[in-house]
Amino acid sequence: MFQTETSPISLGNVTPQEYNQIIEVWEASVRGTHHFVTEEEIQFFRPLILEEYLWLMRLTCAKDQNGKILGFSGVLDGKLEMLFLHPEARGRGIGKRLLKHAIEQGNITKVDVNEENSQAVGFYLHQGFEVAGRSEVDGLGKPHPILHLQLARR
Numbered sequence: 001m002f003q004t005e006t007s008p009i010s011l012g013n014v015t016p017q018e019y020n021q022i023i024e025v026w027e028a029s030v031r032g033t034h035h036f037v038t039e040e041e042i043q044f045f046r047p048l049i050l051e052e053y054l055w056l057m058r059l060t061c062a063k064d065q066n067g068k069i070l071g072f073s074g075v076l077d078g079k080l081e082m083l084f085l086h087p088e089a090r091g092r093g094i095g096k097r098l099l100k101h102a103i104e105q106g107n108i109t110k111v112d113v114n115e116e117n118s119q120a121v122g123f124y125l126h127q128g129f130e131v132a133g134r135s136e137v138d139g140l141g142k143p144h145p146i147l148h149l150q151l152a153r154r
Contacts, residue, residue: 009094011101014059014072021069022061023050025086029071032087036116036144057081060101062094073098075106083111099127103151114138115145128152 014022026049030037057074062085064070070089074082080102085095102108111129113120125131133148 008065009062009070009092009097010065011060011062011097014054014061014069016055018061018069019050019054022054022059022072025069025072026082026084028086029084032090033119034114034117036114041142053081058106060098060105062089062098070094071098073102073106075102075108078107078109080106080108080111095123096127099124109151111149112139112146113149115147121147124149 023046027042027046030042030045054074057076059072059074059082061069061072069086071085071094072082073080080099083095083098083102110132111124113124115121115134128151129149130152131147132150135146135148136143138144138146
């Protein structure tokens with residue numbers, strides 16, 4: 001069970017030993033928010049993320065006071081490549097904290113987001129990003145339009 005809103009959440013680096021927890025959060029998040037993604041696509045991406053993508057980026061996770069991973073972000077070359085929260089952890093400011101950390105510590109200025117994920121699009125726009133471009137398909141050619149967002153200059 002997840003903690004209450006007042007429970008402390010800590011941010012920290014992810015170790016390879018935590019990758020199985022990370023992929024579980026990813027899958028729960030995708031199933032909870034990416035209703036346009038098929039079961040086949042989830043099964044396609046799961047091993048790619050676990051065996052390849054996670055190793056490429058700097059990962060930060062948000063843990064509750066018991067050490068349970070509630071969400072994580074992945075940064076590579078000034079771009080936020082991943083930001084996923086367990087569905088039960090949403091609405092607690094954890095996504096904002098992970099994004100703020102990625103901006104301040106990872107110097108990110110860009111993020112790609114599935115256009116079909118309207119909640120994520122709204123989140124990033126509310127956090128100061130703006131649409132800089134659009135692609136009809138995702139990075140692997142799957143039929144999911146991608147919005148390329150850039151942090152607005154302040």
